[in-house]
Amino acid sequence: MKLDRRVWVLLVHAVLTQVVTFVLRPATSYRALELDVPASWLGVLSGSFALVPLVLALPAGHIVDRLGERRVMVAGGVLMCAAGAAFLALGGSVLGLVVGNVLLGTAHLCSVIGQQALVANMTSSARLDAAFGYYTFAASLGQAVGPLLIVVFGGAAAIPDTTPIFWGATALAVALLVCSFGITSGAPSTGPAAEGSTGVRGLLRLPGLLPALCTSCVVLAAVDLSVVYLPALGAERHIASGVVGALLGLRAVASMVSRFFLGSTTRLLGRRKLLVLSITAAAVGLAVTAAPVPVWALAVAVLLAGLGLGVGQPLTMSWLAESTPPGLRGRAMSLRLTGNRAGQVVLPGAVGLVASGVGAAGVLLATAIGLAGTAVLARGLPFDGADRTG
Numbered sequence: 332m333k334l335d336r337r338v339w340v341l342l343v344h345a346v347l348t349q350v351v352t353f354v355l356r357p358a359t360s361y362r363a364l365e366l367d368v369p370a371s372w373l374g375v376l377s378g379s380f381a382l383v384p385l386v387l388a389l390p391a392g393h394i395v396d397r398l399g400e401r402r403v404m405v406a407g408g409v410l411m412c413a414a415g416a417a418f419l420a421l422g423g424s425v426l427g428l429v430v431g432n433v434l435l436g437t438a439h440l441c442s443v444i445g446q447q448a449l450v451a452n453m454t455s456s457a458r459l460d461a462a463f464g465y466y467t468f469a470a471s472l473g474q475a476v477g478p479l480l481i482v483v484f485g486g487a488a489a490i491p492d493t494t495p496i497f498w499g500a501t502a503l504a505v506a507l508l509v510c511s512f513g514i515t516s517g518a519p520s521t522g523p524a525a526e527g528s529t530g531v532r533g534l535l536r537l538p539g540l541l542p543a544l545c546t547s548c549v550v551l552a553a554v555d556l557s558v559v560y561l562p563a564l565g566a567e568r569h570i571a572s573g574v575v576g577a578l579l580g581l582r583a584v585a586s587m588v589s590r591f592f593l594g595s596t597t598r599l600l601g602r603r604k605l606l607v608l609s610i611t612a613a614a615v616g617l618a619v620t621a622a623p624v625p626v627w628a629l630a631v632a633v634l635l636a637g638l639g640l641g642v643g644q645p646l647t648m649s650w651l652a653e654s655t656p657p658g659l660r661g662r663a664m665s666l667r668l669t670g671n672r673a674g675q676v677v678l679p680g681a682v683g684l685v686a687s688g689v690g691a692a693g694v695l696l697a698t699a700i701g702l703a704g705t706a707v708l709a710r711g712l713p714f715d716g717a718d719r720t721g
Contacts (some may be wrong), residue, residue, distance in 0.1 A: 340513045341449055342469040344404065347507040348442040349473025351411055351500050353558065354480050355418065355435055356380065357579065358496040359428055360562045361481075361572070362418075365490060368425055374694075376425075377559045378677075379432040384440035385672035391444050392665025396658060400445035400452075401514040407441030408508030414438055415501030422497060436672075442507075443470075444668055445514070448661040451652035459649035460602075464593030467645040471590055475583035478558075478576040491572045534666055537654055542708055543647050546606070547667055548674030549705040550643035553613060556678070556698045557582060557620075557636065563691035564620075574626065578633045585637025593645055606646055606709045613639030614702035621696035639702075 360373055368376075395403050414434035421427025446466065454462040481491060484499040534540065558579060565575035589596075589609065596605055616636025620629060647667060655663040678701070 337449075337453070337515050340510065340515070341446060342466070344442070344507065344510050344514065345446050345466060345469040346473040346476070347503060347510055348407070348411075348439065348446070349470045350477045350480070351415075351503045351507060352435065352439050353474045353477025353579070353583070354484075354496060354500040354503070355414065355431070356558055357478055357481060357562050357576070358493050358500070359418070359422075359432060360559055361490055361496075362422055362493040363425070363428060364563070364566055365493065366423075366425065372425065373559055373563060374681075376428055376432055377555055379429045380436035380439075380555075381672040382436070383433050384436045385669065387437060388440060388444070388665045388669040388672055389662065390665075391441060392448070392662040392668075395445055395448045395661030395665070400449045400661075401511070403441050404445035404514050405508070405511040407438045407445065408504070408511040410434055410438035410441060411504040411507055412501065415497060415504045418497045419494070419501065422493070438504075440668060440672070442511075444661065444665055447648060447664040449514070451648075451655075451660040451664065452657065454652075456653050458594075459653050460597045460646070461594030463645040463649040463652070464590045467593075467641070467648075468587050468590040471583050471587035471641060475580045475587065478579035478583070481576045482573045490566060534655065534659065534663055537651075540651075542711060543650065544667060544670035546610070546705055546709050547643060547647040548671045549678070549701055550610065550613070550640060551671045552674040552678040553617065553636075553698050553702055554640050556694060557617065557633075557640075560691040560694045561620075561633075564695065567690055567692075570626065578630060581630060582633045582637035582640070585634045586641030589638045589641035590645055593642065597646070602646055602650065603709065605642060607706050609639040609642035610702055610706040610709055611639070612636070614699045614706060615639075617695050617699035617702065621692040621699065623692075 356377075359376060363373060363376060391403060414431050417427065417431040417434050421430055447463075450462055450466045451459070480499060481496060484491075484496040561579055562572070562575050564570075565572065565578075600608070613636045616632045616634070616639060619632035620636065624632070648664070651663050651667055652660055
């Protein structure tokens with residue numbers, strides 16, 4: 332019973348974390364559009380979400396390993412509330428939006444690193460693919476609900492009123508903080524595996540680690556860019572914000588489906604083949620999204636992209652958790668998150684330069700090309716050597 336309660340609290344925490352994040356991030360894009368911020372600056376706003384977490388990821392992983400998941404997740408809840416307050420108080424300027432995004436990114440980091448370490452520490456090796464599939468399913472549920480709440484809080488105009496959205500997201504952040512106090516941590520890690528930086532150096536020597544980190548960060552950056560630039564694409568094509576919110580929700584629901592069945596599909600295809608196929612599908616979906624297609628075709632393309640983008644994160648998590656000894660799993664997850672945050676800082680700013688010339692469609696096309704290259708890279712990953720058949 333204790334384990335059951337622990338799992339449910341974790342899943343609720345994961346849902347709320349993503350709901351708040353995926354309400355605030357598109358709302359930030361809409362507020363920037365209200366302020367007549369150039370499209371190229373949307374990439375800078377997206378990068379600010381990951382800037383401070385890029386520096387803090389490894390220290391946060393060390394704290395999780397030494398002090399347990401709960402304290403870091405409570406800190407994440409506090410920072411999430413602070414982010415909502417910053418958007419309300421300072422969101423009338425670009426600098427204020429950057430401050431809010433930095434707080435939001437740091438809050439998100441603390442929350443998810445605690446969640447991922449908790450999944451890794453309480454799951455047997457043979458169940459890791461399924462466990463991370465269910466965990467990321469819960470995260471996708473939050474990502475699906477979040478954009479739909481834009482309509483509830485802000486209305487269905489092409490550029491909605493963002494102030495009620497910020498208020499609603501702040502209220503949900505308070506609920507997340509309350510949920511954080513219900514988390515039950517494992518015992519703090521001790522012993523040689525948890526000491527100093529030796530463990531991190533050992534992690535860096537894992538075969539295939541760097542290609543896996545690159546794959547993970549490109550897939551996550553593609554999710555990020557779709558969240559930021561689909562609203563901009565909708566504004567350019569005069570698509571109502573309610574439709575854009577539904578498309579973002581559809582992408583997340585598609586990712587939920589692929590993650591819910593991750594354990595069985597991995598056993599059927601193997602980790603490497605499944606990863607290559609999923610990234611290829613995401614590349615095709617985003618390429619079609621960038622084309623001047625009707626809304627129904629846009630929905631099909633977003634559905635395909637969502638199915639593909641849902642697989643990369645849980646597969647790299649489970650592989651890394653399986654390859655890492657107890658006492659280092661917080662740092663292992665933080666190392667993966669460091670790579671992800673590096674991609675979130677560098678890639679949005681780089682593709683944002685494209686937006687100044689060809690707009691949101693050009694950014695989505697560039698993202699699709701990057702995913703296609705990542706699919707080729709993923710063919711060489713040593714994932715299948717660790718696959719489980721039971």
